[in-house]
Amino acid sequence: MTIEVDYRFPPGVDGEQQAKIIAIGQTAGTWDARFAHREEVLRSHLGKVVKGLMETDGSSTVTISFPEANVENDISSLLTMIFGKYSMAGAAKVIAVRLPEDYGRRPQFGITGIREQLGIFDRPLIMAIFKPALGLSAEDHGAILREVASAGLDIIKDDEILGDLEVAPTLKRLEACRQVLDEVKQQTGRTVLYAVNLTGAADQLIEKAHLLVKEGANALLLNVLTYGFSVLDALAANPEINVPIFVHPAFAGALCAAPNHGMAYSVVLGTLMAHSGADAVLYPAHYGSLPFEAAEEAKIRDNLRSRNVFPVPSAGIHPGIVPQALADYGQDVILNAGTGIMDHPDGPAAGVKAFFEALERLNQGKSFALETVPDGFLRRALEKWGKV
């Protein structure tokens, strides 16, 4: 099997020439007569230019196929091969990567597994983020969780910038929240997931993941782009770390936001994540607070779902987006709101309830026009945040 990569070059770059440089320079390289005895093997490692396409505006796209034998069935070695040294060679953007079905990992839980854990099969899942992000104590986290979990929330996660800080150490947060999760389970039979943010040097991070799971963590969160795909690989492979891993896109813009450099969002947050071992992947919704293209979001959604990874459109999510989100996603989506739940005018519990009111209203086929929505949590949310 081979790995196919599409590189796009802006006008003024000779795509054909660059294609050859990539196919050779990112694989075996050149050799001379001294290596005649290895000729066949050397050749087997070379990349191939599959096709080139010149656009009318002078930009070009080339497809290179790479032997799977050059890499280690993981994302880290893949990135080194397809865009390692070459990323420094000038303007070029990786716009698509096609991997063999069995490349990398599939999620251990993913859409079906997370649904089974929660026992919810017929609706989107509602997820919140602890806010404010820094400065709350572990007890504050527990108190917030009590509010939103009692209101029916499915999943909560740490803010991605909250590490293992003195103000609220990771294990203390788990301890305070675990107690609430147990209460909710006892009182209602419902499972609520809390994705605890994993930080630290790789060895300590993995050890922390072990310890957290042992102490009752039922989900984990990783900033894979700042900690490393090799760290996610280790977590996902570990049979003792048997809880869903939520992956956050922090830092993705540094790789993906430029028009003619780096990699497409749909590659990094879609294709690579789908083969990384992640169970659920967060990324910006195109109608949210971050600038994002609908087409990229759709590709991410499809790339993730093709491998049972839960898509989690995020950033600026509030109850008013529910009709649009369900039109885009159907049921298999996790709606993840930070301030869209925590800053509801009537408090976080109201924020959660507003989402469920929105789901209910949509199911009933009713309008979201403000004048038609009766007084209540949804209406209060619509008054504050509007709809899409």
Added chain:
Amino acid sequence: MTIEVDYRFPPGVDGEQQAKIIAIGQTAGTWDARFAHREEVLRSHLGKVVKGLMETDGSSTVTISFPEANVENDISSLLTMIFGKYSMAGAAKVIAVRLPEDYGRRPQFGITGIREQLGIFDRPLIMAIFKPALGLSAEDHGAILREVASAGLDIIKDDEILGDLEVAPTLKRLEACRQVLDEVKQQTGRTVLYAVNLTGAADQLIEKAHLLVKEGANALLLNVLTYGFSVLDALAANPEINVPIFVHPAFAGALCAAPNHGMAYSVVLGTLMAHSGADAVLYPAHYGSLPFEAAEEAKIRDNLRSRNVFPVPSAGIHPGIVPQALADYGQDVILNAGTGIMDHPDGPAAGVKAFFEALERLNQGKSFALETVPDGFLRRALEKWGKV
């Protein structure tokens, strides 16, 4: 102590407004009366806009200071804070990061330690890369090393794209090369370093590093940008992994090459590396084969050397660049050549000798003009590759 970050925005972006968004959005965020009891602590985590500068072309640069208490004294949490979610917010480039002296790590070996290991204090070090990159057997590696090490080479490294592949498993490569290193030591008393490329899932990678060192590896190589700063952090902290760590810049262009997005090369390959635990850092030389600005290279050099990290300008290095390189660097530099050694017309040993001839010739104050250079390895290199 605080962490200061300079963000540059292109014309059309309201830098002042963005500065506020970063200072608040990348730290504690907003809160309301419900958190009055935590007001003081929440405030202590906020970032501050230190200054803003509007350029005549409409671009702007703002400086934000972040509390050190928000992060974990490592590069991964730093990246999440300074450019995590915000990297997806639009056009912005991180052009400088100023860290407290004690932030992160210093190299365990660095310039002084690597020099002590080699017993060489008064000249640049000469480093080669195994080529071709993929397809050679472990025995081939041993045979190549014998040639170049006997010719006086100081350091050799795996190509960054060579992982733990069936064609030449990492431990087999070490085994074949370790034998040669021992022979050279016995015959000449000289230590030659072989930086073995570390790959795999984070836990296995760290375990492999242990095993390699136990089996006699005297240096390691890491593609930190594709494997993760948290992996380097773990390796550098480990007292049993007591050999220099060479860090490769593969994938840096994906983060740094765009004009208005991502981070400056001098930040990623300079500042962050200098605080990461790396002992020696590779990056493109501005007169090499990759497009690179002299000013960025100078900043990288100075950032690295300010913390005793060995600078390793690379890519397209050959004996003809020696006068320019020494003018830029003086003695404290590792000159790292791939094809510039391996593809010398008279073979790899001649490639190494050509570098030493070049150093000698420069010491004697002699010209590198081709007509003045006597027949020999240096002249043959100059004939093939020219000079800067």
